[in-house]
Amino acid sequence: MSGLVVAMDGPSGSGKSSASRGVARALGLRYLDTGAMYRAVTWWMLDQGVDPADQDAVADRCREPRLEISTDPDAPGISVDGTDVSGPIRTQEVTRAVSAVSAVPDVRRRLVDLQRQIIGPGDIVVEGRDIGTVVAPDAPLKIYLTASADARALRRTAELTGTSTREQRAEMARRDALDSTRKTDPLAMAADAVELDTTPLDLDEVIAEVLRLVKERT
Ligand code: C5P
Numbered sequence: 053m054s055g056l057v058v059a060m061d062g063p064s065g066s067g068k069s070s071a072s073r074g075v076a077r078a079l080g081l082r083y084l085d086t087g088a089m090y091r092a093v094t095w096w097m098l099d100q101g102v103d104p105a106d107q108d109a110v111a112d113r114c115r116e117p118r119l120e121i122s123t124d125p126d127a128p129g130i131s132v133d134g135t136d137v138s139g140p141i142r143t144q145e146v147t148r149a150v151s152a153v154s155a156v157p158d159v160r161r162r163l164v165d166l167q168r169q170i171i172g173p174g175d176i177v178v179e180g181r182d183i184g185t186v187v188a189p190d191a192p193l194k195i196y197l198t199a200s201a202d203a204r205a206l207r208r209t210a211e212l213t214g215t216s217t218r219e220q221r222a223e224m225a226r227r228d229a230l231d232s233t234r235k236t237d238p239l240a241m242a243a244d245a246v247e248l249d250t251t252p253l254d255l256d257e258v259i260a261e262v263l264r265l266v267k268e269r270t
Pocket of ligand 1: 086091179180
């Protein structure tokens with residue numbers, strides 16, 4: 053199965069991360085969490101005192117942070133200039149600011165280049181918002197994961213502390229609206245993607261369905 057690229061896109065809380073890691077593990081492939089890269093740049097901007105809403109400042113400085121990301125599905129992690137930021141990139145502060153930073157075309161240009169370098173010869177499951185449409189349009193298998201707004205908010209609330217399902221639902225709706233309406237590389241389903249609604253499925257069922265599609269399509 054040399055060179056396989058599985059593109060996994062979808063909105064927040066659709067179950068992309070757990071499913072992508074599970075599929076990568078089952079097939080012995082690498083795994084790339086592109087959301088972590090946008091979060092790491094956002095974390096760095098906040099750390100440097102750059103206002104995430106100031107598009108010009110974000111564009112000017114987005115090539116400065118040096119990112120290193122693990123592609124091991126058993127040990128995912130990301131560092132910026134040698135500091136492990138795997139925990140800090142998941143804070144509410146970063147989550148609130150990330151859509152503004154990821155809408156800046158220069159940020160996307162830099163990260164899409166980096167993602168393509170990492171994907172390189174393939175054998176990788178890549179998750180994000182624009183993998184099937186922009187980053188890896190030739191991927192032989194593209195999956196677009198969806199789930200109802202309630203299911204997505206419930207899953208996110210279970211992962212986090214100190215937040216209610218109602219707050220989560222509002223925050224996710226805000227982020228999805230920004231991600232799908234930005235001008236550059238918005239969240240979108242590729243024309244040749246398979247849509248998979250994970251609302252009634254548990255994680256093992258989602259992974260089993262993706263593995264079935266890999267067998268069928270590649
Ligand atoms: O997947 P995750 O929720 O960690 O992604 C965080 C944010 O990064 C998204 O809300 C989106 O703004 C941005 N993102 C993106 N393109 C990707 C992956 C993530 O714009 N391929």
